[in-house]
Amino acid sequence: MTPAEIRSLIVEILANIVPDVDLSQLRDDVPFREQLPLDSMDFLDIVMELRKRFRIQIPEDDYGMLASMASAIEYLSPRLVREKA
Amino acid sequence: MPRDFLAGARDQYDVVVIGSGLGGMTAANILGRLGYRVLLLEQHYKLGGLATWFRRPGGNIFDISLHGFPYGMVKSCRRYWNEEIANGIVPLRTIRYDNPMFSLTTRFDRDDFTRLLTTRFGQPPEKVQEFFEFIRKMNFYDDQTMTVKELFDRFFPGREDIIRLLMEPITYANGSTLEDPAVAYGIVFSNFMAKGVYTYRGGTDDLIQRMKEELLKNGVDVRVRCPVERIHIVRRKVAGVTVHGRYLAARAVVSNANLLATILRFAGPEHFDKDFIEEVKAVRLNNSSTQVYIALKQGDLLDESIGDLLFSSTAPYFRTEALLSRNITSRTFSFYYPSLRPHAPPRCYVVSSTNARYEDWANLSEEEYRKSKQELINSTLDALEKYVPDIRQRVAHVEAATPRTFERYTGHLAGASFGTKFEGLRVSRALPHQVEGLFHAGSVGIIMSGWLGAMNYGVIVANEVDNYLACPSLTVRKG
Ligand SMILES: Cc1cc2nc3c(=O)[nH]c(=O)nc-3n(C[C@H](O)[C@H](O)[C@H](O)COP(=O)(O)OP(=O)(O)OC[C@H]3O[C@@H](n4cnc5c(N)ncnc54)[C@H](O)[C@@H]3O)c2cc1C
Numbered sequence: 060m061t062p063a064e065i066r067s068l069i070v071e072i073l074a075n076i077v078p079d080v081d082l083s084q085l086r087d088d089v090p091f092r093e094q095l096p097l098d099s100m101d102f103l104d105i106v107m108e109l110r111k112r113f114r115i116q117i118p119e120d121d122y123g124m125l126a127s128m129a130s131a132i133e134y135l136s137p138r139l140v141r142e143k144a
Numbered sequence: 145m146p147r148d149f150l151a152g153a154r155d156q157y158d159v160v161v162i163g164s165g166l167g168g169m170t171a172a173n174i175l176g177r178l179g180y181r182v183l184l185l186e187q188h189y190k191l192g193g194l195a196t197w198f199r200r201p202g203g204n205i206f207d208i209s210l211h212g213f214p215y216g217m218v219k220s221c222r223r224y225w226n227e228e229i230a231n232g233i234v235p236l237r238t239i240r241y242d243n244p245m246f247s248l249t250t251r252f253d254r255d256d257f258t259r260l261l262t263t264r265f266g267q268p269p270e271k272v273q274e275f276f277e278f279i280r281k282m283n284f285y286d287d288q289t290m291t292v293k294e295l296f297d298r299f300f301p302g303r304e305d306i307i308r309l310l311m312e313p314i315t316y317a318n319g320s321t322l323e324d325p326a327v328a329y330g331i332v333f334s335n336f337m338a339k340g341v342y343t344y345r346g347g348t349d350d351l352i353q354r355m356k357e358e359l360l361k362n363g364v365d366v367r368v369r370c371p372v373e374r375i376h377i378v379r380r381k382v383a384g385v386t387v388h389g390r391y392l393a394a395r396a397v398v399s400n401a402n403l404l405a406t407i408l409r410f411a412g413p414e415h416f417d418k419d420f421i422e423e424v425k426a427v428r429l430n431n432s433s434t435q436v437y438i439a440l441k442q443g444d445l446l447d448e449s450i451g452d453l454l455f456s457s458t459a460p461y462f463r464t465e466a467l468l469s470r471n472i473t474s475r476t477f478s479f480y481y482p483s484l485r486p487h488a489p490p491r492c493y494v495v496s497s498t499n500a501r502y503e504d505w506a507n508l509s510e511e512e513y514r515k516s517k518q519e520l521i522n523s524t525l526d527a528l529e530k531y532v533p534d535i536r537q538r539v540a541h542v543e544a545a546t547p548r549t550f551e552r553y554t555g556h557l558a559g560a561s562f563g564t565k566f567e568g569l570r571v572s573r574a575l576p577h578q579v580e581g582l583f584h585a586g587s588v589g590i591i592m593s594g595w596l597g598a599m600n601y602g603v604i605v606a607n608e609v610d611n612y613l614a615c616p617s618l619t620v621r622k623g
Contacts, residue, residue, distance in 0.1 A: 099283070100216075100600055104223065107607050111178065114614055 060139045062132045069131060072108045076101050087128035113139060149369045149388065156393035157183045157365070158613060160385050161400060162372045162410070165193025165554075166595055167585040168400025169355055170224050170602030171609070176362035178610055183394070184364050185387055187371035192352040193400070193554055194561070195595060203489055204439040204541050207348045211478045211497065212236055212317075212453055213595040215339035220599050229354050236341045236452035241312070242531075243457040243474075245305045252313070253340040265306050275299045276337065279330035288325040288566065295326040308462035312455050316476045318562045318590050319430040319499055321464035325566050328590040335596065341453065347485045371555075375399070375406070375582065377415040382581035385410075396581040396609050400602075402556045403427065403568050406584055407575070416578045420571075427568045430590070431468055432505075432547035432559035436496040436524040439541040440532075446492045450479055450531060458527075470504045472520075475527060494532065496524045502547040502558035517544045562594070563587025576608065583609055 060068070070082050077095055091097055105125060106117055115138055117125070124134035161172040164186035172184040190196065196208050215233075222230035239252040248264065250256045254276055261267045278299075292311065300306040307322075314320055314333050344351050359366050374386040375397055384393040399406040404427060407413070413421045440446070457474035459466055467474055476497045482490040508516060521544050528535050547559035556563075564571075569589030575582050585605035587593035592601035 100220070100603065103604060103607055107174075107610065110610060110614060116611065116614065118611075119608075 060136070062136060065132050065135050065139060066128060068112075069105075069128060072105055075108075076104055085128060087132075090126045091128070092126070109135075115139065149367055150390055150392075153183065153365060153367065153390075153392065154181070156384070157181045158394070159183070159396045159398060159609060160185060160372075160392060160394040161398045162375075162385065162406075163187075163193060163400030163586065164191040164366075164368075165400045165586060165598055166195050167587070167592075167598040167602040167605075168193070168398065169359065170220075170599045171398050171400070171585050171606040172364050172366075173355070173359055173362055174224055174603060174606035175609060176359060176364035179363075180610075180613065182364045183392065184359065184366045185370040185372055185385070186366075186368045187555060188553060189368050190352070191356055191366070191368065192348065194550075195348055195352065196553070197348040200439070200541050200543075202439075202540060203442075204491070204493075205347065205349065205485070205488070206437040206439070206493060206495065207478075207480070208435065208495075208545075209595070210343060210348050211476065211495070212341035212343055214335035215342055216335055216596050217342060217599070220596060220603070224599070224603055225355060226358055229351065229358075232344050232346050232351065232354075233342050234345045235339075236343050238449070238451040238453075239313075239341060240451040240454045241309065241456075242454065243308065243312075243462075244460050245308055245462075249451065251340050252336060254337040256340075257309075257337060260309070261306065265303070265309070267300070267306070271299065276334075279326075280334045280337075282327045282330040282334070288327055290326040291322065292320065292324055292326050292329045293322040295329070296322075304461055311464075312457070312462055312474075313453075313476075315464055315467055316455065316497065316499065318593055320590050324590065328566050331591050332594070332597070343452070343484070345484060345486070350485075372401075372410060375411045377411060377579050377582070380415065380579055382579060394581075396583065396613055398583045398585055398605060398609060400584075400586040402429075402554075402560065403564055403572050403584055403586065403588055404429070404557055405555065407571075411579065411582065420574065420578055423567075424571055427571055428565040429558050429560040430562040430564060430587075430593075431499050432502045432550055433545075433561040434472075434498050434500045434505075434520055434547070435545045436521055437541075437543055437545070438494040438496070438525075438528070438535075438539055440492045440494070440538050441540045442489055442491050444492065444538050445490060446479060446481065446532065448479075448481055453478055454531065456527065456531070467499045468501050470500070470516075472498050472523060474498065475524065477528065477531070494528060496528065499561075500547050502551070502560075505547045506558075513546075513548070517546060520544045520546075560587075562590065563592070564589060566590055576612065581612060 125131045158180040159182045161168045161184045172182050176182045194209050199205050218230050218233050240249050261272045262269050296307045370387045372385045376383040382397045407424050454477040459473040478495045480493040551559035566589045572584040572588045575584050583605050585602045
């Protein structure tokens with residue numbers, strides 16, 4: 060998947076988790092939790108959703124990589140190469 | 145011939161969940177929804193664990209642990225259960241304190257507490273805001289060296305009345321004391337302060353029935369009267385469980401039963417590292433409870449201004465130790481109005497709860513036990529008289545539960561009402577690193593207990609189980 064595809068996928072997942080928030084202004088270099096009302100349970104839902112859609116493994120030690128859009132794209136890009144959406 | 149409570153069960157499952165408390169049911173539901181073959185085993189004849197209720201002749205129905213939970217339940221129920229369940233959650237509006245230091249009524253949220261602390265208790269607004277911000281930012285993996293007492297000393301030194309205001313309800317809610325880590329208090333208290341206290345319209349019976357339907361819809365095989373006798377482990381890897389003498393294979397086991405019973409009784413200490421077992425043995429259980437359930441006669445309707453929750457005490461000061469004493473000076477009264485169960489005949493109920501020590505009740509003779517229960521009922525009615533005059537003439541049914549009652553119905557060691565103290569969390573989290581495929585999701589460490597805490601812990605663990613089942617080789621054993 061291309062970085063742009065991954066980005067729009069993450070936005071789609073976030074839109075389900077915080078339906079009342081405008082995500083068009085989301086800044087990629089700022090941690091999600093500093094710009095969105097996300098708690099640690101919301102964060103877990105993002106991980107579960109990624110796993111459900113792609114059967115991708117994200118060990119707990121790597122959760123920090125999903126903190127911002129930029130680091131999430133960087134982390135996921137090589138891992139979603141051969142997966143089909 | 146005895147009924148076969150496992151009739152039609154498969155010989156093997158992806159996941160066996162032991163116990164149908166809110167943590168166990170939520171984990172089972174998520175894993176079922178993900179498509180795993182899940183078996184939920186409950187030793188009692190009904191689901192729910194401590195989230196339970198009982199009926200008595202004359203149409204009386206009593207809720208055990210429906211006194212109030214934080215708003216976070218709405219989100220968790222919507223996501224991990226369904227919209228209808230989430231829609232049943234409604235706010236409690238009137239929370240009262242009545243003790244020798246102060247009597248007041250509050251919505252029990254941050255705005256209202258800010259008002260009280262700045263006006264009645266004379267605190268500068270900046271100080272109050274700083275306190276709320278400080279506890280809101282706490283995480284369960286934060287520094288645990290600061291105690292609750294140190295937290296209060298830092299913000300409100302010497303103010304026993306403020307400590308009582310901030311702490312008494314939380315001590316009732318989860319047994320925490322001033323010596324516990326401040327993070328455990330801060331997280332639970334902040335959860336409540338976010339939006340106040342909520343309840344479930346329809347009552348616990350309606351909630352659990354809906355959850356059961358959702359579990360079945362998601363393909364979970366649900367069995368009651370099925371006490372797990374043994375968790376089988378082969379070379380540090382989970383293999384299955386034994387129930388009613390029958391062996392059932394499982395790729396993963398999630399125990400919602402008491403943490404210590406899970407490790408020491410069902411699994412057996414021989415399957416774990418020696419120093420881990422030492423750590424397990426050092427885990428302290430939380431206290432137990434007593435309750436007195438009072439039904440008023442049908443049609444005798446209390447005015448809702450009495451309040452939903454009343455923290456009442458005749459003790460001059462707030463001492464967590466005193467709250468455990470059998471010489472009861474402090475009680476939480478929950479008042480239930482007909483609006484809780486709109487379809488039932490109009491009735492009001494009062495449930496009085498206290499924290500209690502198992503040891504104080506465990507070794508009484510049957511005669512002493514009966515007498516002590518009656519004394520508990522009598523002193524409770526005396527205390528309630530102040531708020532509900534002529535209470536003795538108005539009662540349709542009254543009975544009491546003790547730490548022994550809680551032990552009997554849930555199998556929790558020492559009738560623990562709120563799982564284990566803080567150190568239990570570490571042990572619970574470490575379980576899968578000791579035995580592959582073995583998980584625990586149940587009340588531990590104060591934060592992961594209560595309806596919301598137990599449910600959310602079920603989610604956290606379901607996530608780990610999914611991660612493990614999707615690719616077991618990645619969940620390597622540490623240490
Ligand atoms: C008196 C009282 C009042 C409370 N009030 C509130 C409140 O107002 N708000 C709030 O949020 N929380 C309250 N709580 C706490 C809350 O009810 C619990 O923290 C929560 O329900 C615990 O859920 P759990 O998932 O840990 O499991 P539990 O409810 O403890 O359930 C564990 C289950 O495992 C089963 N089990 C055990 N061993 C086996 C076995 N070998 N095989 C099969 N099944 C087994 C048990 O039968 C039980 O059903 C209260 C608790 C008490 C005791």
